[in-house]
Structure formats: structure tokens, C-alpha cells
């Protein structure tokens with residue numbers, strides 16, 4: 749299999765930290781999002797959605813969603829499982845990944861992509877051109893505040909979101925909290941449990 753990726757971007761980073769945690773190396777090709785290489789014909793032939801990460805399997809099958817890519821790699825390399833130890837934990841991990849993507853990552857993207865030249869006509873990832881909606885910046889910032897508070901309540905004093913070991917939900921939360929920094933939002937002081945948890949993940953991953 750081959751992973752198309754761009755290390756700095758948040759969704760590729762979710763896969764990058766999974767691979768790092770598992771100690772697995774797979775064939776990888778960087779696609780330069782800054783240089784808009786995702787729109788090159790050669791890459792669109794692989795993933796017409798023009799998004800990263802993208803995983804191409806040896807039989808040609810292509811996976812274009814981070815959660816699907818993570819689950820697939822986890823199934824191929826089952827040591828140190830990242831999607832729980834039983835059906836309930838698996839459901840809880842998926843639930844958190846969905847929530848973190850929708851309530852956290854999408855809120856940051858709303859702020860990041862609806863103003864400025866860098867994402868002009870590109871408020872959503874992919875080849876579709878659309879106008880930016882500057883009103884969404886304010887709403888996105890409100891959503892980020894709510895995301896910090898709900899995650900702070902869920903973490904409480906716990907080490908991990910699900911069960912007693914690291915899961916993809918923790919990786920996703922760690923990446924999205926870092927992504928908040930892209931729009932100059934830090935975990936606020938009224939979320940001390942989340943601050944503590946983030947510091948411990950930072951020392952675990954060292955990046």
C-alpha cells in the first residue's frame with residue numbers, strides 16, 4: 749500500500765501519529781498542499797476529491813477518509829490496537845473520532861478557510877470553488893470554545909478518552925487541539941483537565 753500525505757496538515761498527521769505509535773513504516777509520497785499539488789492531474793487520477801491523506805492499496809483500491817485509512821492500517825497491523833479491545837470500545841473510539849472531527853476540526857476549518865487569500869474560493873477542501881463566508885469565522889470561534897469545554901468535561905482527570913490505553917480518539921484530539929493553534933486558539937484556563945492531558949500527550953509524542 750502507498751500513503752499520499754503532507755506531514756504538516758492535520759488529517760495526514762492523524763495517520764502519521766498512528767504509524768509512529770505502532771512503529772510501522774509504509775511507502776509514502778508527499779503531495780505539497782502549499783504548492784496545490786493535490787489538484788495536479790496525476791494526483792486527481794488517484795483521488796478526484798484532491799484531499800489528503802489518501803491510501804492506495806496494492807489492488808488499486810483507494811481510501812480517501814482519514815478514519816477509514818486509520819481503521820484499515822490498524823487492521824493490517826493489529827499490534828497496539830487503536831480502535832478498542834471490544835465492540836463497545838470500538839464504538840466509543842469511532843464516536844469520539846467523529847465528534848472531534850465534526851465539532852473540533854470543522855470548527856477550526858470554518859475560521860481558517862473563510863477569510864484571507866490563502867483559501868480564497870476554497871472554504872472547503874477539494875476542487876469545488878465556492879465563495880468564503882466571513883460570518884462563519886465568528887461562529888467557528890464560538891464552536892471552538894464549546895469544543896474545548898466539552899472535551900475538558902469528557903477528559904476529567906482521565907489519562908485516555910476510552911478505556912485504559914491510547915486510542916485513535918486520543919490521537920485525533922491531540923492533533924485537533926494543535927490545529928486550534930493555527931487560528932490562534934489555545935486551551936483556555938477554564939479547561940485545566942484538558943491542558944494537563946494535552947501536556948502529557950505532547951511529552952508522549954514529542955512533537
Ligand SMILES: N[C@@H](CCC(=O)N[C@@H](CS)C(=O)NCC(=O)O)C(=O)O
Pocket residue numbers: 757758759760781786798799800801812813814815870872873874
Ligand atoms: N474527508 C477527508 C478530508 C481530509 C482533508 O480535509 N484534508 C485536507 C488536509 S488536512 C486537505 O486535503 N485539504 C486539501 C485542500 O484544502 O485543498 C478526511 O476525512 O480525511
